Amino acid sequence: MKTLPSTDVLIIGGGWTGLLMAKELSARTPVSIVVLERGRDRRPDYISGMDELDFFVRMHMMQDPSRETPTLRHNDNERALPIRQYGAFLPGSGVGGTGEHWGAVYPRLLPDCFELHSQTVARYGEKKLPQDQSMQDWGVTYDEMEPYYARSEREVGVSGKAGNLKGKKIEGGNIFEGWRSEEYPMPPTITPYLSELFRGAAKSLGYHPYNNATAVTSQDYTNPDGVTRPACAVCGFCERTPCMIGAKAQPTTVLMPVLQKRKSVTLRTSATVRRIVHDTSHDTSHDTPHDPAQKGGKARGVTYIDESGEEVFQPADLVILSSYTLSNNHLLFLSGIGTPYDPATGKGTLGKNLTHQVAFGVQAFLPKPLNKFMGAGGTGVRIADFDADVFDHSNLPFIRGGMIGAMSVGTQPLSTFGNVPRSMKLPRWGAEWKKAAIDYFDRTGVVSFSGEQIPYKGNHFDLDPTYKNPLGDPLLRMTVNWRENERKMVEFMNEKMVELGHAMGAKEVTPFPGYADYDVTRYQSTHIQGGTMMATSPDRGVVNTYTQHWDISNLFVLGASTFPNSGSSNPTPTILALTYRTADAIVEKYLKKPGMLA
Numbered sequence: 210m211k212t213l214p215s216t217d218v219l220i221i222g223g224g225w226t227g228l229l230m231a232k233e234l235s236a237r238t239p240v241s242i243v244v245l246e247r248g249r250d251r252r253p254d255y256i257s258g259m260d261e262l263d264f265f266v267r268m269h270m271m272q273d274p275s276r277e278t279p280t281l282r283h284n285d286n287e288r289a290l291p292i293r294q295y296g297a298f299l300p301g302s303g304v305g306g307t308g309e310h311w312g313a314v315y316p317r318l319l320p321d322c323f324e325l326h327s328q329t330v331a332r333y334g335e336k337k338l339p340q341d342q343s344m345q346d347w348g349v350t351y352d353e354m355e356p357y358y359a360r361s362e363r364e365v366g367v368s369g370k371a372g373n374l375k376g377k378k379i380e381g382g383n384i385f386e387g388w389r390s391e392e393y394p395m396p397p398t399i400t401p402y403l404s405e406l407f408r409g410a411a412k413s414l415g416y417h418p419y420n421n422a423t424a425v426t427s428q429d430y431t432n433p434d435g436v437t438r439p440a441c442a443v444c445g446f447c448e449r450t451p452c453m454i455g456a457k458a459q460p461t462t463v464l465m466p467v468l469q470k471r472k473s474v475t476l477r478t479s480a481t482v483r484r485i486v487h488d489t490s491h492d493t494s495h496d497t498p499h500d501p502a503q504k505g506g507k508a509r510g511v512t513y514i515d516e517s518g519e520e521v522f523q524p525a526d527l528v529i530l531s532s533y534t535l536s537n538n539h540l541l542f543l544s545g546i547g548t549p550y551d552p553a554t555g556k557g558t559l560g561k562n563l564t565h566q567v568a569f570g571v572q573a574f575l576p577k578p579l580n581k582f583m584g585a586g587g588t589g590v591r592i593a594d595f596d597a598d599v600f601d602h603s604n605l606p607f608i609r610g611g612m613i614g615a616m617s618v619g620t621q622p623l624s625t626f627g628n629v630p631r632s633m634k635l636p637r638w639g640a641e642w643k644k645a646a647i648d649y650f651d652r653t654g655v656v657s658f659s660g661e662q663i664p665y666k667g668n669h670f671d672l673d674p675t676y677k678n679p680l681g682d683p684l685l686r687m688t689v690n691w692r693e694n695e696r697k698m699v700e701f702m703n704e705k706m707v708e709l710g711h712a713m714g715a716k717e718v719t720p721f722p723g724y725a726d727y728d729v730t731r732y733q734s735t736h737i738q739g740g741t742m743m744a745t746s747p748d749r750g751v752v753n754t755y756t757q758h759w760d761i762s763n764l765f766v767l768g769a770s771t772f773p774n775s776g777s778s779n780p781t782p783t784i785l786a787l788t789y790r791t792a793d794a795i796v797e798k799y800l801k802k803p804g805m806l807a
């Protein structure tokens with residue numbers, strides 16, 4: 210195996226977190242940085258145009274599931290199978306990562322999400338906690354996170370309206386949000402007709418609607434790094450595609466313009482990291498079983514497969530793992546770093562607290578055309594009256610909640626055609642169905658829900674014992690299912706959403722059928738959390754609150770894999786805020802005195 214010259218910092222993954230860390234470190238220190246990204250630069254594919262078939266149907270931007278994918282099962286007694294079709298989640302591959310085709314919805318987590326266990330117990334007592342739950346506080350609070358959230362909002366350029374400015378509640382913003390030290394950098398994006406109907410309906414029912422915060426420009430915007438982006442053209446090609454004009458914040462439009470000028474940063478594409486090499490690695494044959502007794506030591510660098518297919522060793526003094534939740538977990542398992550979680554004994558931490566997002570919608574069949582071909586990522590109106598613990602759960606059969614809204618992100622005919630009211634009792638074929646589907650194409654509005662899945666002892670990651678990737682490495686295995694808490698939450702929200710749909714003027718609303726088992730075929734957001742969660746002690750988490758690995762002080766982990774629980778909010782604002790926090794810790798503490806920070 211070829212060994213390359215050493216670098217000071219090695220970053221695995223060139224998505225939101227990896228490139229933000231590269232930007233911060235290169236701005237504030239003289240260290241040499243190598244970023245290894247398994248995919249390529251995809252800008253030439255879309256900069257001069259794109260089409261729906263390629264990007265929405267054939268999923269141009271996504272990781273290829275025939276080569277790299279997790280396996281899935283619902284509980285420890287089942288045999289898992291590889292997920293070979295695009296379904297529940299859509300991770301990306303290539304420069305910018307998933308951040309290129311994300312939706313840009315940009316809400317902060319509510320303050321109590323960081324103290325989920327203690328706040329729930331304080332309000333309702335231990336008895337209210339669902340069976341099998343494994344909730345634990347993060348070790349950082351919202352107050353500590355606030356300045357980092359604000360920094361990330363200025364960097365990516367967020368449009369929105371504050372609902373809680375330094376403790377003062379402001380109608381029109383989300384009055385249930387945590388306090389904010391400053392207003393959003395830009396006013397909200399436009400409110401399309403569907404979302405305006407939702408606002409009226411929500412007000413009529415006594416709720417508190419607000420324009421959603423989004424990292425899409427409502428006007429021309431220049432961020433603190435001097436990167437300028439034009440105002441959004443509301444073209445409707447946003448979520449699942451990159452932006453053709455740069456209005457949506459993407460790592461390639463926000464971070465790459467700065468990084469390209471930094472001589473200390475080398476971005477190597479088509480470089481798939483296979484192992485993090487550390488003191489406790491026994492050999493390089495990759496088949497040594499993990500010995501949890503061997504802790505401590507240092508990361509020495511990584512091995513990766515380069516463009517020619519050759520495996521090379523890249524030595525480094527500091528390793529940053531920022532390859533999205535799935536790869537973060539996968540690489541730690543494959544590298545034998547940390548103690549794998551065992552659900553039978555409760556021992557170990559690596560792989561624990563896997564959470565996804567509770568996400569579904571009801572269809573409202575409305576009297577007037579909605580012009581849904583127009584839209585922008587994250588654009589729309591929501592209510593948070595049923596979010597988190599904003600409402601009293603004392604007499605409800607579940608804890609926590611989420612946001613309800615009508616988003617106008619743009620819809621395309623190939624991928625969304627075919628909805629008709631259920632009362633028509635039509636099969637999904639034939640002349641009558643086609644006519645009705647054309648009739649209703651632009652009159653079907655979705656009222657959507659984005660809610661929390663709390664962590665459970667039985668939901669976790671590990672390595673699959675059967676299936677391997679083309680390199681011969683075991684696939685990552687996900688063991689995940691819904692519990693009664695999510696099922697009851699969905700039932701409750703479904704009713705509220707149908708009521709809202711009718712208040713919007715819908716003649717008919719098709720409710721969501723409800724939750725049975727976790728269904729991998731239905732898209733439910735690419736918000737997968739956990740597995741390398743943070744904690745204030747090594748027996749409770751994989752990383753400390755600076756996201757530094759508890760066993761290996763020169764290894765930091767970035768991304769939603771460090772979340773002990775999900776929120777109802779989309780994760781990227783919290784992911785980027787934590788990345789800033791880790792960057793500060795590395796610059797201000799670690800590089801001055803390498804070692805454990807906590």
Ligand SMILES: Cc1cc2nc3c(=O)[nH]c(=O)nc-3n(C[C@H](O)[C@H](O)[C@H](O)COP(=O)(O)OP(=O)(O)OC[C@H]3O[C@@H](n4cnc5c(N)ncnc54)[C@H](O)[C@@H]3O)c2cc1C
Pocket residue numbers: 221222223224225226227245246247248298299300301302303304305306307308309310311312313314315448449480481482483531532533534536540587734735736767768769779780781782784
């Ligand atoms: C359709 C869609 C809509 C979304 N909408 C929103 C939204 O509205 N709001 C929100 O907050 N979030 C949203 N998300 C989620 C958001 O995209 C992610 O939270 C965010 O991109 C995570 O950043 P990351 O750096 O952790 O991972 P990524 O951005 O995925 O970057 C990880 C990078 O690591 C690379 N990599 C992986 N394994 C290896 C390896 N072994 N070697 C080298 N490189 C590797 C990948 O190719 C990738 O480029 C959405 C996601 C999708 C798919």
